[in-house]
Amino acid sequence: MGKMDVVEPVKLSLGSKFKFKCHKGIKCFTRCCSNIEILLTPYDVIRLKNRLGLSSEEFLEKYTYMKVDEQSSHLYAMLKMNEDAERECPFVTPDGCTVYSDRPANCRYYPIGQGTLKKETKDGIAEEEFYFFVREPHCYGYHEKKQWTIESWRKDQEVDLYDGINREWKAIQLRKNLPGRSGLSEKKQLQFFLASYDVDRFRRFIFESNFLNVFDIDEETIEKIKTDEVELIKFGAKYIKYVMMLEETLKVKEEVLKEREKK
Ligand code: SF4
Numbered sequence: 001m002g003k004m005d006v007v008e009p010v011k012l013s014l015g016s017k018f019k020f021k022c023h024k025g026i027k028c029f030t031r032c033c034s035n036i037e038i039l040l041t042p043y044d045v046i047r048l049k050n051r052l053g054l055s056s057e058e059f060l061e062k063y064t065y066m067k068v069d070e071q072s073s074h075l076y077a078m079l080k081m082n083e084d085a086e087r088e089c090p091f092v093t094p095d096g097c098t099v100y101s102d103r104p105a106n107c108r109y110y111p112i113g114q115g116t117l118k119k120e121t122k123d124g125i126a127e128e129e130f131y132f133f134v135r136e137p138h139c140y141g142y143h144e145k146k147q148w149t150i151e152s153w154r155k156d157q158e159v160d161l162y163d164g165i166n167r168e169w170k171a172i173q174l175r176k177n178l179p180g181r182s183g184l185s186e187k188k189q190l191q192f193f194l195a196s197y198d199v200d201r202f203r204r205f206i207f208e209s210n211f212l213n214v215f216d217i218d219e220e221t222i223e224k225i226k227t228d229e230v231e232l233i234k235f236g237a238k239y240i241k242y243v244m245m246l247e248e249t250l251k252v253k254e255e256v257l258k259e260r261e262k263k
């Protein structure tokens, strides 16, 4: 899952049909849950850390490692596999996934992969989502008879919920460095990581630092991000855009600007 070993060149759409079934009686059961790279999204971390009763810091420390994307220089949290010969996922047992109802988006998509194509249109560059089969030789699910469309698979696996919450973050994630522009500084990489994944520390950063004295954030948003982790990661995506100077998603307070002018 997440590691696209063998990728068919066929681009699929939501209506594309396929046959697949994954179940406990299948001879390859859990074989896809080892020796894989699983990139976590912000919502994955919220679901998993709450499932395990951990803070975001504890979860990230125990279950993830950081990876720098070479093209974008963004920092990502990857699920850490066990350090044994099999490199099994820490959540797999012979009976299956122990965090199944909170499994990451990448595990939900499998055996479907998702990609984005940039296309030139008369209105500029548009992004087109497409899907493809991840046909790994060890996966026997394709020999089963249950019929799906990509759309019904997405619904069954609840990926719409995950994609909806991660949408703005995913759009940032897919950005590559512009030619001739250097990547993010170390400070910005860490800010990107903090606002993406480390929700508990990000909340403390907002409410226990000078943040709310500097930025003009409306009361309704302040209340939401104080109590709702999903709202906090959505706000995190806006903060990342501001830090990366992609959009002016946050406004510095007038009085702060005036003070700065005086100096
Ligand atoms: S999280 Fe669950 S479904 Fe995903 S690789 Fe681990 S055991 Fe398998």
Ligand code: SF4
Pocket: 021, 022, 023, 026, 028, 029, 030, 031, 032, 033, 110, 111, 138, 139, 140, 141, 142
């Ligand atoms: S390899 Fe395929 S069929 Fe086997 S357990 Fe994994 S997803 Fe299911």
